[in-house]
Amino acid sequence: MNPSQPLLSVRGIVKRYGGLAASDGVDLDVATGEIHSIIGPNGAGKTTLVGQLSGEIRPDAGQILFDGRDITTVPTYRRSALGLARSFQVTSIFPRLTVLENVALAVQAHAGHSFVFWRPAAEEERLREPAREALARTGLERHASSIAATLAHGEQRRLEVAMAIATEPRLVLLDEPTAGMGPEETRQMVDLLHDLRRDTTILLVEHDMDVVFALSDRISVLVYGRVIATGSPEAIRANADVRDAYLGEEYADG
Amino acid sequence: MPKITPGTLGAVAAVALLLALPPILDLVGAPFYVDVATRIAIFAIAAVALDLVLGYGGMVSFGHAAFIGVGAYTVGILSTHASNGTLLFDGALPIGGTHSALIAWPLAVLASALVAFFIGLVSLRTRGVYFIMITLAFAQMIYFFFVSLETYGGDDGLSLWERSSLLGLDLYDSTVFYYLVIFILIAVLVFCRRLVGARFGRVIVGARENERRMNAIGFPTYRYKLVCFTISGAIAGLAGALLANQTEFVSPSLLHWTRSGELIVMVVLGGMGTLLGPVVGAIFFLLLEDVLSELTQHWMIIFGPLLILVVLFANRGLLGLLRRGTGNDTR
Structure with a gap:
């Protein structure tokens, strides 16, 4: 557990679309000052999670706390005023x-x-x-x-x-900042994020594993709407469940 | 010191032309065209108002004639009561009518602003086609409200016995009235120009360009759009107050939905999001209507294709065409 209160704390949020639970009890803590990445296969519920964090989607159940304050029903524009900024997956x-x-x-x-x-x-x-x-x-x-x-x-x-x-912002939610980028552009973005961490906390949703492992203090793995593991990059790499559910699958896809 | 650009020169020339128009018309022996020019300037004010929401805000309001109508009826109703000495409201606080422009015109602006506020409150919850339909539906409701308002003439409308009185000006004098309308048109243009360049205008344009992003960076766009819609309705109401004075007659036909359509045509024709474009659009539309309707009653058969040509080949409207023609294309 963190010694201090996490900056962002997600408590068991659920979002259902018909029979499908895109978020099925997501728990997540982002500590002040860290770069925290969220990875997971396509359809794991990353986009739904981002939507709920930014306020565009309201969860069916659960709580989102920002700096100890319940922001679950706070509209998007006011979350920005509280210090929660975001970038978009599609520019x-x-x-x-x-x-x-x-x-x-x-x-x-x-x-x-x-x-x-x-x-x-x-x-x-x-x-x-x-x-x-x-x-x-x-x-x-x-x-x-x-x-x-x-x-x-x-x-x-x-x-x-x-x-x-x-x-x-006090927390930046970056939704696949390197989407569609070439290697040179990706490198510039990694440098930029390195520089940013000096004064803000970053929650990074990213597909490029090189970027994730180069930048992250901690990584959470999202599969079927649940966080199946959270830990340091080394711990995530070594985690057998994660390999089965995601990293291994990517391997198979490749 | 502001820089002297071709744009500034153009503005000075345009204002000079507007001011010199009555003596010129006198000189060429067509003084009655001052009334035509006044009517055009009044509709130009309404078109500029619509441009705020349509051109800058991307909100396609199909109900702006309603605000003109509310403004016109406010002046008409107040004037009727003043003329026949009856009370508008009877009760603990009796209120009579008035001919005073300093009271009636601000009330016209206020009334149309209020109506715009409540219409905006509901319709701005929707987007795109739904917004168009809802503004149209509200405007139709107001249209039928005045149709069934038998006390004030209902379908037949309401004749004004007197024009408003304003600071000793003779508003019956076509030239005086023309200069007054031109002064108001310029004031409206200056106000709108400042508004779109100020913070408020940036928010409106941002909401047009990418509303989702505006929310994400922290703007409650809805309330800014609502204020914009209200301001636009208020200015259209002012145009209505002027129109009632010019025609000395108000009727539901002022609020007919085709009027709202004509205002959109003026804005699109002249150039959306330019403020000056709608003025050019109003001039072109109303002059052409005048000329063509003398040739044939089916003047739209000629006007329609012209409109299509402008939309196809001048995507920044007639103003864009003018600017290209004078090498003064600023954007």
Whole structure:
């Protein structure tokens, strides 16, 4: 057990779709400061879990605690205000806005209300300065004034991360940040996540096992809507159940 | 100092042209066209209002004529009571009518804002086609409400005995009324321009582009869209108040669903999400309607194909076409 209270604590959440339990009593603890990865075969319920953590899907049963507070029924936008940010598996940006505008919007969401009708947002340094910082951290400052849709795939994935960290979250939920990336782009993303861990906790849902084992402090394995094992990368590698259920299967698939 | 760009020059030229229009029309011996220009400017105000929700917010409201109607009827009803000296509400706190623009017009804006707020409250829970259908359904309800409102003329409508009075201006003078409407149109344009560039506008555009992402980064988009819809309805109501004064007549036909469709056509034709585009759209639509309907009663047969051509070949509307033509394509 953790000596201190976990930052995120999932207690027995259940989500059923008809007869299928996509989450079948998921338990998960994410400690402050760690990179915690969730792995599992396709159909294990990762997407459903992410949906429930971000607030887009409401669990049928169970509890989600963030920093000790029950957020099970808290809407998405308020979870963001509490410090829970996310990126999306399928790139989700504002394609027709500039890269800087994309990130500035994320900053704006956390810089007071937006019922401001007269003062131009483009002149608010309070929005643009933190946005530029987030772009610098993600290596996108060169593209600040490009239209987001024109970025390369890997750059758009990093823009996703930039938007997440611009909200100064305490926990970032990254849903397959390396999806569809080539080796070079993947390496850049791993470097970026290494850098991020200095000031935020990361919950990583990832398919690329090299990425998972290179970054994770702990790994939880999700199979058929349940966490069958949680532990250090070494422990997970050595775990016979995990090999049977997942790592072995991948082997067979390959 | 603001930079002097082709855009600024264009704006200055356009304003100068608008201001010089009445004397020019006088000069060419067609002073009655001032009334046509006024009518166009009034619809331009409503089209700009619709552009806020349609162009910037991506919310296809098929019920904006209802807000024009509510604004017009507010002025009409208040004016009727003032003219025949009856009370609007009888009771502990009797309220009479008024001809004063400073009271009636803000009330028209308030009434249409309220109606827009409650329609938005329900319809903004839906998306896409459902949103279109629900706004249409609400507008139809309001249409039939006024049709069955026998006290105020029902189907036949309501004639205003007097135009509103405003600070000693002679609103019966076509030129004075024209300048007043142009002043309001410009004020509305400036307000909307600031609004879309401010934080509020960014949220509205963000919700159009990717609402799911907006929620994820922490915006309660629903309430911003609701405020946007309400502001838009309020401005449309102001247009209604002006229209009632110009025609000195209000009737349910103002709220007919085809009117809502015409407003959408003006916005799309002129260029969505540009504010100036809907003004161009209103000019083009109403002038063409005027000219073509003199040729044939079935003027839509000519207008329809024209509309299709614009939508197919000028995806940023007539304004985009104009800007390309003058080498002033800013985006």
